[in-house]
Amino acid sequence: MRLAEAQTLVFDWLHVPGWIASINGARVEVFPSRPAGLVALEAPAGEFELRLSLEATVAQSLSGALGGIGLAAAILAALLWRRLMPAST
Numbered sequence: 001m002r003l004a005e006a007q008t009l010v011f012d013w014l015h016v017p018g019w020i021a022s023i024n025g026a027r028v029e030v031f032p033s034r035p036a037g038l039v040a041l042e043a044p045a046g047e048f049e050l051r052l053s054l055e056a057t058v059a060q061s062l063s064g065a066l067g068g069i070g071l072a073a074a075i076l077a078a079l080l081w082r083r084l085m086p087a088s089t
Contacts, residue, residue, distance in 0.1 A: 002047045011039040011052070018060065021052045 013019075015032035021041050022028060030052070033040040043050065056064075 001043070001050050003043055003045050006045045007043060008033075009041055009043045009050075010036075013039045013054075015039045016054075017057045018055050019052070020055055021050065023048050023050055025049075 010033045015030070015037050019030040019039055020027070021030045023043065028041050028043075030039060030041050032038065039052070041052075
């Protein structure tokens with residue numbers, strides 16, 4: 001990417017936790033634009049390589065893992081319940 005002067009770049013994506021950006025390999029801050037709350041970052045003048053990605057946050061990863069553990073526990077409880085309860089006739 002090449003810019004004649006430093007400027008704020010705004011993308012048509014809603015800003016949520018997890019956006020990661022780097023310019024020429026160096027991490028840069030991603031922030032919500034005002035008032036729309038879109039992904040924005042400060043870019044320098046000149047030529048540079050911009051990388052922008054959305055990655056899972058620690059909280060999102062942890063909640064996914066806990067949800068999986070909860071589902072496994074519910075299935076195990078249902079299977080044990082069926083084995084322990086006498087069959088009704």
